[in-house]
Amino acid sequence: MKLRTAAGLAGCLMATVAAGQNPQPAGAPKAGDTRALEAGAKLLQGNAPLAGFDIYLNGFHPMKDHPEMQVEAHHFCRQVNEDFAQCALFDGNTRTANLNGIEYIISEKLYGRLPPDERQYWHPHNxxxxxxxxIAPGLPEAAEHALMKKKMNSYGKTWHVWNTGANGKPGDALPLGAPMLAWSFGRDGELLPNMLEERDTRMKVHTGEKRKSRADLKPLAHPQGGVDALKGKFPRQTQDIPGVVDSQPPPAVK
Known part of the structure; x- marks a missing residue:
């Protein structure tokens, strides 16, 4: 994935880093006085705005204008109220993970209040x-299922701001270029299969089993805007996911 507009920009400024790793951002190691300031801040300042980001979700994003640019996204979210959540996105789930994006999640009710021109930025979640x-790593199956039920028919607005490497492609040692609007996968076959397999193996989950366990959520699914936004933009054969339908009917055949 390239989150920049000028080809070769990264090469002019810094070396790239290997994909599959959390890149160490460019810069000198922390000095002793910096570490001392951090220790003092930890004792005296607190981190109240971050304390509520305690819901962990893991999924995948294609870039809307470049669907073959796909990343695994680790979401750490705060549920503000029943209709609105906000998430910080990272390229991993360890202490060395890099912040590389943000996502806002809204309910179907709030999406319905958006002006038509705004809806182009919000992807469907069904x-x-x-x-x-x-998935919600670490949660018991029943708790994860309840969480997914809550998120049915919701929408996300996601911006990725740093290419830190994905799917065998190198990343950048600093955030470069313009932010990119991310989207969601609405059909089987759109997500690169090796990315799904690697995630499932690493996190010891089985996407197919997750899918079976959520079959009872299908009757809750409403048609959503944006399901067909990436239709036909992948070189691979794709198939509809039962229950996942675009809210805009296809044009009549004349």
């Missing part, structure tokens, strides 16, 4: 949920 791609 495909991720019913397809089994979106």
């Amino acid at each position: 495909g991720e949920i019913l397809g089994g791609q979106l």
Whole structure:
């Protein structure tokens, strides 16, 4: 994935880093006085705005304008109220993970209040949920199922701001270029299969089993805007996910 607009920009400024790793950002190691300031801040300042980001979701994002640019996204979210959540996105789930994006999640009710021109930025979630791609690592099955039920028919607005490497491609040692609007996968076959297999193996989950366990959520699915936004933009054969339907009917055949 390239989150920049000028080809070769990274090469002019810094070396790239290997994909599959959390890149060490460019810069000198922390000095002793910096570490001392950090220790003092930890004792005296607190981190109240971050304390509520305690919901962990893992899924995948294609870039809307470049669907073959795909990343695994680790979401750490705060549920503000029943209709709105906000998430910090990272390229991993360890202490060395890099912040590389943000996502806001809204309910179907709030999406319905958006001006038509605004809706182009909000991707639907039913495909991720019913397809089994979106998971909540570490939660018991019953708790994860309840969480996914809560997120049915919701929408996300996601911006990725740093290419830190994905799917065998190198990343950048600093955030470069313009942010890129991310989207969701609404059909089987859109997500690169090796990315799903690697995630499932590493996190010891089985997307197919997740999908089966969520079959009871299908009757809750409403048609959503944006399901067909990436239709036909992948070189691979794709298939509809049962229950995942675009809210805009296809044009009449004349």
